[in-house]
Amino acid sequence: MQNIFAQIFALIAAAVVLVWVFKRIGLPAILAYLATGLLAGSHGIGWMTNSEEIHLIAELGIVFLLFSLGLEFSLPRLMAMRNIVFGLGTLQVLVTTGIGMMVLKLIGYNTLTAFTIAALMALSSTAVVVKVLKESGTLNIRRGQLAIGVLLFQDIAVVPLLIALPLLANSGGKDVAGAILFAFAKGAFVCIFLLAVGKWLLPKIFNEVASARSDELFVLTTILVALCAGMMTYAFGLSMALGAFLAGMMLGESHYRHQLEAEIRPFRDILMGLFFVTVGMELNLNYLADVWGWVVVSLIGLLVCKVIILAAAAQTMGERKRDSIASGLMLWQMGEFGFVLVALASKHHMFDAGTASFLIALGVLSMAATPYIIDKLDFILDTLNVSGGHDEGEQPQNNDLKSLSNHVVIVGFGRVGQTIARFLKPEAIPYVAVDFNPTLVQEAKAAGETVYFGHAGQKAILKSAGIEKARLVIISFVEYEKSLEIIDTIKRVAPEVNILVRTRDDTHVEQLKLVGVTEVVPEELEASLMLVSHVLFMSGVPMKRILRRVSKERQNRYAFLHGFFAGDTDDLRMEQQDRLEFLHAIALPENAFAVNKTIKELGLLQRKVEISALRRNGTEISMPDESTEILPHDVVLLKGKPRRVERAEQFLLDGLP
Missing domain, CATH: 3.40.50.720 (NAD(P)-binding Rossmann-like Domain)
Structure with a gap:
């Protein structure tokens, strides 16, 4: 237990330091997480020995990411995007897989291995792309919508791939079509069920939770819903991320959408960071140093091929050239599900360990370079002299x-x-x-x-x-x-x-x-001003004069309204008594210390107390100046905080400091 705690502590400490360093030098946090994993993994310093548990927890990051992505979409919006999701997405995956198979067979791979590698090359990283688009605020512009639509289809396409690869490896191609059709039938049933639950049950649940006015309950319910949806699709042999996305999409139509996203964000960001740490753990620098030339050639080939395929497919469907190429540059990398497929293929001996390490290196480096490419997207497009204004067609759909x-x-x-x-x-x-x-x-x-x-x-x-x-x-x-x-x-x-x-x-x-x-409006003082305005108006004072008096009081920060006579029934808390100003009247006898002294000589302002009025022989002197002399039997009206007024009273009567 202590060993696990020490490993996790070291992992978090390294992540904090590296994220801080990378942010200070202007690099994305994703690269910091990848570097953390590289240090912690068996190919780095190697202090993480319980990587299986870390991988399991990190997968939840993808679940929460897809849940928050689902909140950005509603079912009508998804239907409106069906041409992108099921049209452009299908075209991109099929064409990329087909061309990839041909190239790999020419290199010497057999049909099954070529199909496996080409299929995982066709997938892109939802985790990286969505995170960067969200941070840059470009999720809802046209190029972002094209990228998201294709990513959604790729996530759906993972399901039959996860089912088909073991069958292809073990059965030599027999009954594969039937297994895939059965998988689609299960997927359709789960999707319909989750959509029904999200439409009719979840809004009622969140109505009750929100009525309880408990932040903790709201957070727990949000996490529970995302995990339950993911567990259900996982139980049917489908992707956990798909279930989370469907749950989020249904709740995206409710008025809790923004609060749900705010509550899930800390868990999503932390777990996604952990996911990228686990990706970094898989990178073998020693192997990479031996084959770095082939890795660079493969990265360039992957970039060029996927951009050309996706840009051509998007333009075929009527999209602008600039948006088409931009979406291709966003989706050129390998995806996180590619690592899952690599692990699955290795388990069934579909390719050797060297090929698996090469694909992992290709995936990590392509994911690491993606934030730079997306950040410099307009610069790249301008350099390539791709036509189309920066703002044309890029207004948010929402x-x-x-x-x-x-x-x-x-x-x-x-x-x-x-x-x-x-x-x-x-x-x-x-x-x-x-x-x-x-x-x-x-x-x-x-x-x-x-x-x-x-x-x-x-x-x-x-x-x-x-x-x-x-x-x-x-x-x-x-x-x-x-x-x-x-x-x-x-x-x-x-x-x-x-x-x-x-x-x-x-x-x-x-x-x-x-x-x-900037401005503070105390309602009790404003109510007093309004009441006084009505009193003066009903007493015959001209409205112009009333408005001038009220305006003057506001400009003076309600100075005329400060200070009041306190009664023994006033229900004031101790901190209020220490902050509010009171009025207190003191009748000065002949032998009082203050008699025959001027207000200036008494120095009350140094005590943060002022004499707001004097009553002498039945006549009131309002706001007397400092040269006014105090006479016997004067009634002095002090204004200040209670304790200061008490001390000032003792001073006026006895001269005590």
Whole structure:
């Protein structure tokens, strides 16, 4: 147990250091994970001896990745993409496999080995491509949609391959067609069942979970749903990732989509990192040094062949040349399922250990180079003089939030949030609301409001609301601690955005200003201003004068409204008593220390207490200046925090410091 703990500790420590180093020098985190695996594996330093357990856990990363990918799609959207998935995807896999078989047979491989290698070469890496596209924000542009559609078909094609290869190895080709048809029948049954569960059962389950208002329960349910869907497809001999994708796709139609993605993201990213570590463990540098020339030639050949095949197929189906070549450059690498097929083929002695090591090296290096190629995609296309503007045809298909800019984000869509929205709408100011009340979100969305379910303290939820392009964020509830958490997240995602916060009173105004809030609206003081406005108007004061007074108070940060007389029934917490200012009247006798001294001589401002008024012989002197002399029997009105007022009273009466 201690040995396993030490190995895992060393693995995590190495990953943390390398990810930090790679990020500091501008390299993608995927390469850091691959380097970690290279160090930890048997071909590196070799401290990981329990790699089987690590591989098993790492496979869950693909499950969560496909679940989050499914959230990006709805069934109508998938049907709308059927030409890409089942048209372009089928064409790419079949043509790549066919051409690959011919080339490999010319080299000298037999038909079965050539088919196996060509089939796994035809597959691309969902893990790498989807992760990079998500990070770069290009998942929903046309080239990204082409890549995702082909990847989905490739993931589906893995199922018959996993069934067919052992049958081909053991039966010499007999009854293979029947086995594949049976596999497709099982797949169709599982897909229909999962789609039905996702359509009718999962929304009700998440309605109940969300109503409980428990973050832990929501996270646990999300993980459970993804794993259950994966386990079901696995039980039928299909890919776990396929089940997770179907579950995510069904939930992608619900208003919990953004919250689900936010909850699953930490687990997905950590486990995907672990997956790339396991990939790095398979790379044998000694073998690579011996055959590096052939590996480079093979990488170039793989890149050129897959780009030409996919670009030609996409253009045949009417896609733009620039998008076609771009999607080919995205999908040129070997995929993670290729490693699974290599292991399966090796187990059934379909090729030797040298070929397996060569394919693993080819897969690792192609996956490692892919983030660079995708990052430099436009530069490569411009260098190749591929026609087509950068923006032409590249607008997101899902324009609900992608096209929003200079909008208002309303955090909390209760009564106050809805009132704000009603005033924004007639002014044609776009807005997006986020709320954690499932019933409220459901009702609002049914009425056509742009409201999303989720906790605004999570980066993913704020990014879904387009906060980086927003003009203003309004926190419409009064809970101070909850507001601080959300403000901290906002500042990390969009540090320049303006933030307006509603509070119950002005207790925390200074603290909120210090953390970057643009404007604070204390509702009790604003209610006082509104009430005073009505009182003055009904008393005959001209409206122009009322508005001027109210505006002046707001500009002065409600200074005239600060300080009040406390009663013995005021229910104030200790921290409120320490922060709020009170008014306290003191009648000074003839022998009081302050008598015959000026306000300046008393130095009360140094004690952070001020005399807001004097009452003398029935006449009130409002805001007396520093030269005013205190006389016997004056009533002094002190304003300040309770403890300071108490000490100031003792000072005025007895002269005690």
